Amino acid sequence: QKEVEQNSGPLSVPEGAIASLNCTYSDRGSQSFFWYRQYSGKSPELIMSIYSNGDKEDGRFTAQLNKASQYVSLLIRDSQPSDSATYLCAVTGYYGQNFVFGPGTRLSVLP
């Protein structure tokens, strides 16, 4: 049974700070990793994907992957109140099978 773990939060950060969200996964065969944002009552919205070890930056977001440690993280720089949402880590195998979501971390950015 593949597991994806995240701290449920809430993680509270002041506006303008860096928010750091973490995710661990159990299946060493996992190949692709995604961060989705979900506002309350809404559907998951893709923020970033990462497939190789290291960092990947897109605007204020940086995803970091360490396959040896089975760990993926998301950094949000210059956090805004509009970033307040639940952040979902999702993991899948090489052929896109077994797309497994973590429980999500609730982020609250305080003005």
Place this chain on the structure above:
Amino acid sequence: EPEVTQTPSHQVTQMGQEVILRCVPISNHLYFYWYRQILGQKVEFLVSFYNNEISEKSEIFDDQFSVERPDGSNFTLKIRSTKLEDSAMYFCASSAGTSGTDTQYFGPGTRLTVL
């Protein structure tokens, strides 16, 4: 920008009744998925569908569930005899391919309430 659409946005039904949730995936996508999210819980995979057949399903997707692509645009999830515990948000998703790098795009969801 193309998007996945779902109807209805909210469905209320009596226990034991059949419901059909509808989805229109992004037009050039080939792979389709259903997920559910019980209130306050994580998003759970139900089933994936390609080339008019199920390619993968979870333990949740038992005999009361079925999927169909009745025409070139719609993708449906049928629940034959609803139970109280089927109350959840149901999300449809689609992707262009099924390699690990293909992103799944989610529809807005259908909230199913079983009374």
